[in-house]
Amino acid sequence: MNQFLQSAIWHKLVLYAKLVRLDKPIGSLLLLWPTLSALWLASAGKPSLQLILIFSIGTILMRSAGCAINDYADQEFDKHVKRTADRPLTSGKISGREALLIAALFALISFALILPLNLLTKQLSLVAVLIAASYPYFKRFFALPQAYLGIAFGFGIPMAYAAVQNAVPYQAWLLLLANVFWALAYDTEYAMVDRDDDLKIGIRTSAITFGRFDVLAVMLCYAASLGLITWVGWQADMGLGFFIGILIATGIALYHWTLIRHRDRMQCFAAFRHNNWLGAAVFLGFVLG
Numbered sequence: 001m002n003q004f005l006q007s008a009i010w011h012k013l014v015l016y017a018k019l020v021r022l023d024k025p026i027g028s029l030l031l032l033w034p035t036l037s038a039l040w041l042a043s044a045g046k047p048s049l050q051l052i053l054i055f056s057i058g059t060i061l062m063r064s065a066g067c068a069i070n071d072y073a074d075q076e077f078d079k080h081v082k083r084t085a086d087r088p089l090t091s092g093k094i095s096g097r098e099a100l101l102i103a104a105l106f107a108l109i110s111f112a113l114i115l116p117l118n119l120l121t122k123q124l125s126l127v128a129v130l131i132a133a134s135y136p137y138f139k140r141f142f143a144l145p146q147a148y149l150g151i152a153f154g155f156g157i158p159m160a161y162a163a164v165q166n167a168v169p170y171q172a173w174l175l176l177l178a179n180v181f182w183a184l185a186y187d188t189e190y191a192m193v194d195r196d197d198d199l200k201i202g203i204r205t206s207a208i209t210f211g212r213f214d215v216l217a218v219m220l221c222y223a224a225s226l227g228l229i230t231w232v233g234w235q236a237d238m239g240l241g242f243f244i245g246i247l248i249a250t251g252i253a254l255y256h257w258t259l260i261r262h263r264d265r266m267q268c269f270a271a272f273r274h275n276n277w278l279g280a281a282v283f284l285g286f287v288l289g
Contacts, residue, residue, distance in 0.1 A: 015088040016102055019071060020064030026273050027067070028060045030186065033279030034179045035059050035156030037286045038172060041236060042164040045287070051163055054113045059156055061110040066132040066152065068103035072096050073136030077201050083194060120162040128155040139203045146191065146206040150183030151176065171232055178228035185221035185253075186275040188214060189260055192268040215260055222253040229282060238289035245285015252278040 021027055035055050039047045071089045079090055088094045107129055114121055131152045138145040154176045161172040184206060191198065191207035192214060198205050210217040226249055233242045252274065259271040 012094075015094050016098075019068055019088045019094065019099060019102060020106065021067045022064065026276050028063045029276045030183075030279060031059045031063050031153050031156060032056060033276075033283045034154050034175065034182075035160055037283045038157040038160040038175055039164065040283070040286045041171070041175075041232070042161045045289075047164070050116075051160075054117070055156060055160060055163075058110045058113045061106045061113075062128065062132065065103040065106035065110070066135070068099045068106070069133050070136045072099045072103070074139075077203055114159075114163075117163050118166050120166055120168075121159055124155070124159045124162055124168075128152070128159065131155060139205070141204065143204055143209045144184070144206050145204060146184045146187040147180050149187055150180030153183050154179030171236070174228055174232050178225045178232070181221045181225035181228070182275075182279075185218045185225065185256075186272050186278075188218050188221070189256070189268045189272040189275075192260065192263060193265045193272070215257070215263070218260060219253070219257055222256070226250055226253065226282075233285070233289060238286070241288025242285040243289075245281050245283075245288060249278050249281040249285070252281060 017023060036052070039051060039055055043051075071087055074084075075090050075096065079085055084090060089096065089099050111122075111125060111129075114125055131148075132155075135145070135148055135152050138148045142148060157176045157179060158168045158172045161168050188206040188210065191205035195205070195207045198208060206217070207214050226246060230243075230246050233246070256271040256274060256278075259267045259274070
């Protein structure tokens, strides 16, 4: 009996881990690189170990909570998409109530992490939760939900500045805008994978909105994102190492063009996943700079 109970508990934990995408860390990294970059720049290259740990763990937890909320909102749509039909909530292996409880638990733990920080950071964290919770519903009516996703994925940027400087200067908002363009690029690549299914079920995505100009739009978004980041680095008097990081990131963006130009589903998905390295290159630039 004990062995059976242990097996059942383990099976449930595995399902919860899949719900919050702990088995797919790429999404967490796409949030983490911009947040860490902002933390490094806001602290002039000397962030405290405490802040690094708080923002790293908090980012992973909030991304996990966002995944649970997203699956709860999209469970009826996901049944009709090949890539998402077998998700734990969509397939009925866990309930909607369980998903919401997991999301709430992760969000509460994340909020507990920032309790030692200043009031402004706490206030921004509440805004971040509202944005993350409302994102799934933007796909119902907003033609470019990926832009809203960029705000949700990048809200660690103003929070990092608030934690370090107790203020959010224009530099932080420029980095957030850069993150919006980056999210538009990589999540359009992601949406290109599901475009046929999304058209059938009526979900709005940037891949559908951009239509035959999707590849061009992705590359223009990469250019806008890297251009804004370069401007921020230039204004901050970053050193040669920063521009080397930007050059590497630009090369990675151009490589993504070779993957998506024929609109092959698997190649588009590969380009999306490869954005982890683009974000890492930008972060490396901020560290070296």
